[in-house]
Amino acid sequence: MNIFNRLLKKHAKTDSENFLWLRIASTVLFFALAAFSLYGITQAYSMPNQVEKEVALVTYQHNGQFDYLVYVHPSHLYDNPVETSAEGESSLYFTNIIDDITAKFDYDFTSDGPLTNIETDAEIVAIITGPSGWQKEITLDSATGTGSSLTVTFPLELEQFNEIINDIEDELEIRRAEYTGENIYQLVIEARVDITANTGSRQIEDTFVQPMVLNIGRGTLSWDDALALSQRRTVDGFSYKHQGSFSYTIELDKNSLYQANVDTLTSEPYQWPSLYALEPGDTYFLSILDVMLADFSYQFICDKPLNDISQEIEVKAILEFPGVWSKTFTLVSKTNKSGEARVDFAVDIRAFNELASTIRSEISLGPPTHNLTIMAEVHTVAVTDFGNIDEVFTHSLEGTLGSTVLTWNNKLESSQAGSITSPQMVLNSERFIGLSIDEARIVFPITAAITLPFAIYLLAVSMAYRPPPPPKLEREARRAKKKHKGLIVDVKELPHIEGVITVIPLDSLDDLLTTAESLFKPVLHKVEGERHTYWVIDGSIRYQYISEELPKQVKPTNEGSV
Numbered sequence: 001m002n003i004f005n006r007l008l009k010k011h012a013k014t015d016s017e018n019f020l021w022l023r024i025a026s027t028v029l030f031f032a033l034a035a036f037s038l039y040g041i042t043q044a045y046s047m048p049n050q051v052e053k054e055v056a057l058v059t060y061q062h063n064g065q066f067d068y069l070v071y072v073h074p075s076h077l078y079d080n081p082v083e084t085s086a087e088g089e090s091s092l093y094f095t096n097i098i099d100d101i102t103a104k105f106d107y108d109f110t111s112d113g114p115l116t117n118i119e120t121d122a123e124i125v126a127i128i129t130g131p132s133g134w135q136k137e138i139t140l141d142s143a144t145g146t147g148s149s150l151t152v153t154f155p156l157e158l159e160q161f162n163e164i165i166n167d168i169e170d171e172l173e174i175r176r177a178e179y180t181g182e183n184i185y186q187l188v189i190e191a192r193v194d195i196t197a198n199t200g201s202r203q204i205e206d207t208f209v210q211p212m213v214l215n216i217g218r219g220t221l222s223w224d225d226a227l228a229l230s231q232r233r234t235v236d237g238f239s240y241k242h243q244g245s246f247s248y249t250i251e252l253d254k255n256s257l258y259q260a261n262v263d264t265l266t267s268e269p270y271q272w273p274s275l276y277a278l279e280p281g282d283t284y285f286l287s288i289l290d291v292m293l294a295d296f297s298y299q300f301i302c303d304k305p306l307n308d309i310s311q312e313i314e315v316k317a318i319l320e321f322p323g324v325w326s327k328t329f330t331l332v333s334k335t336n337k338s339g340e341a342r343v344d345f346a347v348d349i350r351a352f353n354e355l356a357s358t359i360r361s362e363i364s365l366g367p368p369t370h371n372l373t374i375m376a377e378v379h380t381v382a383v384t385d386f387g388n389i390d391e392v393f394t395h396s397l398e399g400t401l402g403s404t405v406l407t408w409n410n411k412l413e414s415s416q417a418g419s420i421t422s423p424q425m426v427l428n429s430e431r432f433i434g435l436s437i438d439e440a441r442i443v444f445p446i447t448a449a450i451t452l453p454f455a456i457y458l459l460a461v462s463m464a465y466r467p468p469p470p471p472k473l474e475r476e477a478r479r480a481k482k483k484h485k486g487l488i489v490d491v492k493e494l495p496h497i498e499g500v501i502t503v504i505p506l507d508s509l510d511d512l513l514t515t516a517e518s519l520f521k522p523v524l525h526k527v528e529g530e531r532h533t534y535w536v537i538d539g540s541i542r543y544q545y546i547s548e549e550l551p552k553q554v555k556p557t558n559e560g561s562v
Contacts, residue, residue, distance in 0.1 A: 040444030068294035239346030
């Protein structure tokens with residue numbers, strides 16, 4: 001029977017502890033749900049149904065694109081070489097069998113854009129460097145043209161040049177007066193071409209000079225075969241090219257040196273080689289590069305009709321050594337366009353490279369690699385029924401200019417979106433923990449409605465299954481342990497004391513605890529059913545307090561006799 005009662009008490013204690021934890025967990029859950037529901041309801045109903053928001057009335061987009069071709073001279077790299085004479089090579093003729101020499105100079109002016117009012121003036125001069133080192137300049141011929149090409153034909157009188165040299169040498173009294181032989185001298189024939197033209201935005205004025213060298217010896221004429229010259233130049237982004245070539249015809253006297261039917265010697269006609277075009281994305285080598293022809297196109301797209309639109313386009317080139325120096329050049333001056341617009345321009349890459357090299361040598365600073373950027377700016381002004389558009393769109397083509405190569409990045413296209421907006425009241429699209437306003441106003445009240453009966457249920461369970469309070473003796477033992485921590489020790493069996501002992505019973509647990517503290521002895525506590533025994537052992541003396549539940553008295557009843 002006692003074993004059964006102990007098991008019941010053990011299970012009652014376990015059930016009581018489990019029930020306590022259940023109450024704590026349920027209470028925490030209840031408060032969490034309640035707080036969350038109240039917070040959600042507050043937020044849902046505090047959010048306005050409509051808010052003021054910037055609404056796009058007009059949307060539009062700027063689109064810009066670069067495109068280009070890089071032209072290079074013929075080379076073995078692209079399998080189209082042109083055979084040329086070795087540097088310094090010359091043709092040798094003998095003056096004693098030369099009867100007459102006629103020379104010709106052909107000039108062409110080519111541009112990478114339209115030109116008007118082209119005028120050319122050419123002058124052919126002979127520069128004589130005499131045997132004693134002096135120089136004399138003589139005008140041989142001149143010509144004027146109104147187009148991009150001209151031709152000047154002129155004679156070369158070697159006897160006349162020899163007479164001039166003799167007269168000057170005699171006047172200077174530098175050599176013997178009786179000298180009558182042929183002179184040794186250098187003769188440079190120089191073509192000087194002045195050209196003016198109008199590009200529409202500016203006037204071009206430039207001079208092209210091309211020399212042709214002849215070395216006169218005793219009985220010989222050495223003619224330099226470098227008879228052609230091409231020069232590209234750029235002015236404010238406008239690129240053009242001078243091309244000049246000399247040619248000559250030598251009439252011979254009868255002689256035994258050449259074949260009987262050869263009475264005329266002519267220079268080889270020069271044909272300008274065709275340039276080879278390279279598309280975007282290649283690596284471009286400066287030594288064979290001629291020019292880069294590029295264009296920038298712009299488009300403005302709008303979802304509403306435009307009452308008026310105009311664009312002002314400007315293209316610049318920026319050459320820089322980052323953090324040290326930067327120079328800006330105008331390739332296309334501000335140009336007014338309308339609708340879809342395009343501007344064409346040329347980039348003289350070799351001129352930029354030469355400038356970078358010059359600056360680097362002047363300041364003795366910087367690597368042989370520089371940044372070269374082509375930047376297009378478009379100022380667009382448009383009028384719509386909802387307001388005006390006034391914006392600047394910028395697109396850049398960025399490249400790296402080295403001492404021998406040029407590379408561009410592949411970003412040829414760019415776009416920029418914009419809009420005209422106005423503040424308007426619209427439905428509030430704000431969301432709270434992923435829920436719209438309408439959804440939040442449904443979910444959180446439902447959550448609150450579920451939480452309330454759940455709370456009532458917890459309260460009812462707590463009231464119905466509240467565990468009974470512990471017995472009075474156990475409460476007394478708990479209070480004593482709490483008040484005198486470490487003084488009371490629970491034991492299963494009280495120790496057996498040998499010999500004669502003196503038992504001193506005490507009337508209260510407090511008296512026993514006071515005695516234990518004064519003796520510095522622990523209080524041994526043993527539980528036997530409803531009986532709690534406390535001992536303090538001091539040698540042969542045992543102080544004792546026993547606490548137990550007394551059996552309830554049965555009230556007497558008076559029974560009458562029948």
